[in-house]
Amino acid sequence: xxxxxxxxxxxxxxxxxxxxxxxxxxxxxxxxxxxxxxxxxxxxxxxxxxxxxxxxxxxxxxxxxxxxxxxxxxxxxxxxxxxxxxxxxxxxxxxxxxxxxxxxxxxxxxxxx
Amino acid sequence: xxxxxxxxxxxxxxxxxxxxxxxxxxxxxxxxxxxxxxxxxxxxxxxxxxxxxxxxxxxxxxxxxxxxxxxxxxxxxxxxxxxxxxxxxxxxxxxxxxxxxxxxxxxxxxxxx
Numbered sequence: 494x495x496x497x498x499x500x501x502x503x504x505x506x507x508x509x510x511x512x513x514x515x516x517x518x519x520x521x522x523x524x525x526x527x528x529x530x531x532x533x534x535x536x537x538x539x540x541x542x543x544x545x546x547x548x549x550x551x552x553x554x555x556x557x558x559x560x561x562x563x564x565x566x567x568x569x570x571x572x573x574x575x576x577x578x579x580x581x582x583x584x585x586x587x588x589x590x591x592x593x594x595x596x597x598x599x600x601x602x603x604x605x606x
Numbered sequence: 607x608x609x610x611x612x613x614x615x616x617x618x619x620x621x622x623x624x625x626x627x628x629x630x631x632x633x634x635x636x637x638x639x640x641x642x643x644x645x646x647x648x649x650x651x652x653x654x655x656x657x658x659x660x661x662x663x664x665x666x667x668x669x670x671x672x673x674x675x676x677x678x679x680x681x682x683x684x685x686x687x688x689x690x691x692x693x694x695x696x697x698x699x700x701x702x703x704x705x706x707x708x709x710x711x712x713x714x715x716x717x718x719x
Contacts (some may be wrong), residue, residue, distance in 0.1 A: 497649065526706060535610075536695060536709040546631075548704045584650065586707075593638065593699060595707065597650035 495519065497598035499585050505604045511573040514601045518552035518567070519588030525568050526588075526595060528561060539583075542568060543590075554579075575605045612710025615642045615671045619686055622668050627681040627713045629670075629696035639663075639672055639679040640697040640707070650695065653681075686717045 498517045506512050518525050526556055527539040539558070540550040544565035554558070557576070561569040581604050586595040613628040631639065639654040641663070654663035656672035656679065663670050668683045679696060696710040 524705065533712070535711040538706045538708070541704045541706055549706065588705065593701070593705065595705070596653055599647070599649040
């Protein structure tokens with residue numbers, strides 16, 4: 494089966510611009526997670542979808558971040574407007590209901606200049 | 607609160623050297639513990655796991671023992687190879703919070719021939 498895919502792999506934008514990251518989970522995985530690693534620090538949880546519903550968005554840094562999961566399939570994470578501190582690598586992961594292992598995508602490296 | 611503390615890197619070793627990457631955790635109860643690895647250009651992969659105290663997880667020559675008395679889950683390998691060069695993350699899942707993962711800061715390993 495195909496793995497988790499993320500697009501783009503790398504994005505460079507200027508402060509104040511908008512960027513949308515996309516994640517396609519493994520088919521049949523109801524759980525979808527977003528994480529972020531900033532400046533070589535630990536990977537931090539952002540939010541969790543179960544199908545199309547947000548189960549936990551306690552890790553979202555502020556209201557400049559908006560995540561959606563259309564029809565319970567792919568998910569997007571929009572940053573608007575982007576700030577310098579938003580630079581980092583954004584990971585997406587998915588898992589089946591009742592299965593503990595999360596499968597991660599390769600990440601999107603976001604650079605805000 | 608729950609947290610994971612991981613040995614900082616980068617770590618540089620010669621091929622066939624012994625590897626230890628320290629990981630300690632703070633958590634309520636006795637959670638499962640994971641080690642994830644990120645090879646260059648790839649996503650995070652689950653390397654090994656332990657689900658209860660005194661369990662030993664192992665994979666690809668790597669081992670980690672879940673020690674509740676020291677709240678540790680140190681990663682070890684007796685003889686590293688160049689192909690082991692990657693970033694290693696210790697992680698703690700929260701199954702009563704949707705399965706989100708709490709990660710350590712990551713340790714970059716570079717193995718020289």
